[in-house]
Structures are given as structure tokens and as C-alpha cells.
Amino acid sequence: MDGKQGINPRGKSIQIDFYYLGIRCRETLKLEPTKANLTFAKRLKSTIQHEIAIGTFVYSKHFPQSKNAILGSKTSIKTIEEALNDYIKSARRTCALSTWKNYYSAIEHHLKPSFGHIKLVDLTASTIKIWMGGLTISPKRINNVLIPLRTILKDAFFDEIIDRNPMDRVSNLPVRQEEPQPFTPDEVSRILAELPQQGKNLIQFAFWTGLRTSELIALEWGDIDWEQGVVRVRRACVHKKIKQPKTKFGERDVLLFPPAMNALKDQKQFSYLADGRIFLNPRTNKPWETDGQIRKTLWQSALKKAGVIYRNPYQTRHTYASTLLSLGEEPMWVSQQMGHKDWAMIRKRYGRWIPAVNKEAGSKVMSLWSQDSHKDLLNV
Known part of the structure; x- marks a missing residue:
């Protein structure tokens, strides 16, 4: 029995290698790689593949201590829309009304239509950047629209729902400060x-x-x-x-x-x-x-x-x-x-x-240019 079957002896343990939800998973069984245990591991993998095929596989049932146990759970298939819905409910209690309305507008008019159907685990930085490039709103508005998305992905990362936060690779757009235009x-x-x-x-x-x-x-x-x-x-x-x-x-x-x-x-x-x-x-x-x-x-x-x-x-x-x-x-x-x-x-x-406090500011330094004794200092 060898690694081609996804059953690999590892010292005093056995590693099972399989794919689930498009993700390669490797799990270790704390069993000596004896002939009997290797046969057991092969049967276990066959059971897992069968359950995956018919849609009954529960990761945590077979590997409760695994970091991948969350795969296939409700949180692992949580969509962007579901996360945004949770976020906006929570924000209503903590944000000023005007801020909350801006976030609500961003979610309903931009984020949900574009990303709502995507699972948290599937959203990528490139997807977000391509979307940003197609928007016709101002850079400042785009940055504000991204705030709820940044928040839910940050929370998902801390909760270990996602392994990487795609927003870590998405920078805010530069915003040009509008100059005041006072009236005469x-x-x-x-x-x-x-x-x-x-x-x-x-x-x-x-x-x-x-x-x-x-x-x-x-x-x-x-x-x-x-x-x-x-x-x-x-x-x-x-x-x-x-x-x-x-x-x-x-x-x-x-x-x-x-x-x-x-x-x-x-x-x-x-x-x-x-x-x-x-x-x-x-x-x-x-x-x-x-x-x-x-x-x-x-x-x-x-x-x-x-x-x-x-x-x-x-x-x-x-x-x-x-x-x-x-x-x-x-x-x-x-x-x-x-x-x-x-x-x-x-x-x-x-x-x-703001007027100059001293109308003669800078005159002392300028006067050095006319003094022969300072030519060496100024000749730089």
C-alpha cells in the first residue's frame, strides 16, 4: 500500500490524503503503520469518499480535533450576504444612524449584488480588485463601500472560517483632497x-x-x-x-x-x-x-x-x-x-x-548670500 492511494505511513502514524470541497486535506491517524492499520486507513478513506459523493460527509465526525473540522459546517459555507446581514444588524447598535445608513446603502447597492452569492472561503483579492476597477463611483465612495466587507472578512479570519484575509492584499484607493472654494x-x-x-x-x-x-x-x-x-x-x-x-x-x-x-x-x-x-x-x-x-x-x-x-x-x-x-x-x-x-x-x-507672522521671515538667511565671509558655507 503506498502514497498513490492517499495512504502514507509517517513514522509511527498514518496520513490519509483526500479532497473535500475542492480543498486538499491531509489527516493523521495515530496508529502504527502495520498491515492491519493500513488496511483500516484504506477502508476509512473509502468511507470518506463515499460520504463525500452522496453528500453525507461530516468532517468533525471523523476528525473532531482537526483544524479542518469546520469544513462543510454551516460556517464554512456561509456566504458574503449572510455575513453582511449579521454585520449590519450588529452595526445598528454601535454606529451613529448616519454611518449605519451609509453602510446599509453600500451593502444593498454594491456588496450584496456583487458578492452576496459567494462563500466567505471562496472570495479572492483579485475578484475584489477587478470589481473595484469597474465601478464608476468616486475613490472615496469606493473606500467607504469596502468598510463592511473589510470588517466581515477580518472577523471571518479571526474566527478561523478563512485561512487568509483577501482584504490584506486590497489597498484603499488614493483620494484627492478637494480644495476649499470660499466665496468672495x-x-x-x-x-x-x-x-x-x-x-x-x-x-x-x-x-x-x-x-x-x-x-x-x-x-x-x-x-x-x-x-x-x-x-x-x-x-x-x-x-x-x-x-x-x-x-x-x-x-x-x-x-x-x-x-x-x-x-x-x-x-x-x-x-x-x-x-x-x-x-x-x-x-x-x-x-x-x-x-x-x-x-x-x-x-x-x-x-x-x-x-x-x-x-x-x-x-x-x-x-x-x-x-x-x-x-x-x-x-x-x-x-x-x-x-x-x-x-x-x-x-x-x-x-x-494664514498670513506670515513676520513679514521679514527668511530675510536673515537671504542676507548671507551677499556676504563674502559666508561664500564657502553657501557654495554647496
């Missing part, structure tokens, strides 16, 4: 002139506080400290739900410059007596629920009428930051006003609007 003072004036009064109050307040749209529409009159001249940002409205800011730095007091204060004073006639939300949709006289409502009912038409090149409403925040920085306000203070953890984001995104 003239453009701001033209936009405000084309808005109905309540819309004008909202957008003027946005330009002069730098608040995110989700923060703007969640503001209540009780958030205004008239004596201190600040607005206390404590919540946001995301997907029609009130939530706390993502980080503790998002909770902040923002100084109210005169244009912002004037917008509030004018808005009083529309919503102050209700003692609730400050800014209302003029079409319904009810609080705004989403940023999309503002964009579609106010913003787009105002920019078109004003003859201003279209940029999204988030550029009001960029306009606020660039205006303050170009006027010489302390970057760290501007960062705090905008709800950033530190001023790294300010430096990265708005660096070109």
Missing part, C-alpha cells in the same frame, strides 16, 4: 440678495459662524447667549434625527459677529415666540430636517439667480475660516470656533489663507 465678499452679497428673508437669515448666519449645516438646523433659541454674544453648539440634526456632535470638540461656544447677530435679530419675528428651533423652512414654516432640503429649495436657485459659480453649501464654512484667517485671527482660536480637535486641520486645509 461680492459673491456673498449677491447670494444673500437672492434669498427670501428666512433663507437669508440662515445663510448669513452660516457665513459668519462657520457652523455645519447639521448644526445650523438643530439650533434652538435657548442656545443663544445674548449677554456673552455666543451661540452654544450642543447638537446636530442628521437624517432627521437629533444627535450629539461626533466629538467633545464639536460642543463649543462660537462668537457671534455682528452679521450673525443681525441675522438672529431679524429671525426673531419668524420663530422666537415658538421657543424652539431658530431656522424654519419658509415653504412649510417648520424646522429644516436635512441639508438636502436647504440645497434644493434655497441654495441652488439663489446661486443661479446671483450668477455665482455653483459650490455646495459647505463652502459657507470654508468662507468663514478663510475670512478669519486672512484677517489675521489666531489659527488655534479659529480651530476651536470650528470644532476641530487642534489646528492641524486648519493648517492643512487653510494654510494659504
Whole structure:
């Protein structure tokens, strides 16, 4: 009896070699390779092959201690769709609603249609890369779509359902950071002139506080400290739900410059007596629920009428930051006003609007070029 039959003596044991679910399996029997034991091993292999053929083979029944015992079990044939379903249920309890909705959309519109039918053990890195290459969405969106897939495959690897994680060989796509496109003072004036009064109050307040749209529409009159001249940002409205800011730095007091204060004073006639939300949709006289409502009912038409090149409403925040920085306000203070953890984001995104602290910076080194005593130093 030899290895051609898949029965191989190995010292004081016998190895059985067979294929199951397309995977080559080698199992060791702790039996001396005597003639009788080799005959037993051959019969065992025949039994295994017969059970595989008729679909009754249970790996763990024959080799309960084997690392391959999971093969053929419910977990080993678990599909991507089943894993994603489990993931999205769990994520609902741990993720913010807006994040969960993004993951749900990625799963339903991209991951399930493309990979849902594939078993976890069969998904390969090349399959994922080919799929990524055929997508027409932005690189940033592709990276976000991959998040649920990365998570379920990481879990499957840790649970030893798969031997290798294909996502270890799939990198995120490079994403180009969009440059801020702030509005000029003239453009701001033209936009405000084309808005109905309540819309004008909202957008003027946005330009002069730098608040995110989700923060703007969640503001209540009780958030205004008239004596201190600040607005206390404590919540946001995301997907029609009130939530706390993502980080503790998002909770902040923002100084109210005169244009912002004037917008509030004018808005009083529309919503102050209700003692609730400050800014209302003029079409319904009810609080705004989403940023999309503002964009579609106010913003787009105002920019078109004003003859201003279209940029999204988030550029009001960029306009606020660039205006303050170009006027010489302390970057760290501007960062705090905008709800950033530190001023790294300010430096990265708005660096070109930060004036030089010392107009003569660099002049001392430049002067060396005109000094003969330093020619050797500079001749490099």
C-alpha cells in the first residue's frame, strides 16, 4: 500500500490524503503503520469518499480535533450576504444612524449584488480588485463601500472560517483632497440678495459662524447667549434625527459677529415666540430636517439667480475660516470656533489663507548670500 492511494505511513502514524470541497486535506491517524492499520486507513478513506459523493460527509465526525473540522459546517459555507446581514444588524447598535445608513446603502447597492452569492472561503483579492476597477463611483465612495466587507472578512479570519484575509492584499484607493472654494465678499452679497428673508437669515448666519449645516438646523433659541454674544453648539440634526456632535470638540461656544447677530435679530419675528428651533423652512414654516432640503429649495436657485459659480453649501464654512484667517485671527482660536480637535486641520486645509507672522521671515538667511565671509558655507 503506498502514497498513490492517499495512504502514507509517517513514522509511527498514518496520513490519509483526500479532497473535500475542492480543498486538499491531509489527516493523521495515530496508529502504527502495520498491515492491519493500513488496511483500516484504506477502508476509512473509502468511507470518506463515499460520504463525500452522496453528500453525507461530516468532517468533525471523523476528525473532531482537526483544524479542518469546520469544513462543510454551516460556517464554512456561509456566504458574503449572510455575513453582511449579521454585520449590519450588529452595526445598528454601535454606529451613529448616519454611518449605519451609509453602510446599509453600500451593502444593498454594491456588496450584496456583487458578492452576496459567494462563500466567505471562496472570495479572492483579485475578484475584489477587478470589481473595484469597474465601478464608476468616486475613490472615496469606493473606500467607504469596502468598510463592511473589510470588517466581515477580518472577523471571518479571526474566527478561523478563512485561512487568509483577501482584504490584506486590497489597498484603499488614493483620494484627492478637494480644495476649499470660499466665496468672495461680492459673491456673498449677491447670494444673500437672492434669498427670501428666512433663507437669508440662515445663510448669513452660516457665513459668519462657520457652523455645519447639521448644526445650523438643530439650533434652538435657548442656545443663544445674548449677554456673552455666543451661540452654544450642543447638537446636530442628521437624517432627521437629533444627535450629539461626533466629538467633545464639536460642543463649543462660537462668537457671534455682528452679521450673525443681525441675522438672529431679524429671525426673531419668524420663530422666537415658538421657543424652539431658530431656522424654519419658509415653504412649510417648520424646522429644516436635512441639508438636502436647504440645497434644493434655497441654495441652488439663489446661486443661479446671483450668477455665482455653483459650490455646495459647505463652502459657507470654508468662507468663514478663510475670512478669519486672512484677517489675521489666531489659527488655534479659529480651530476651536470650528470644532476641530487642534489646528492641524486648519493648517492643512487653510494654510494659504494664514498670513506670515513676520513679514521679514527668511530675510536673515537671504542676507548671507551677499556676504563674502559666508561664500564657502553657501557654495554647496
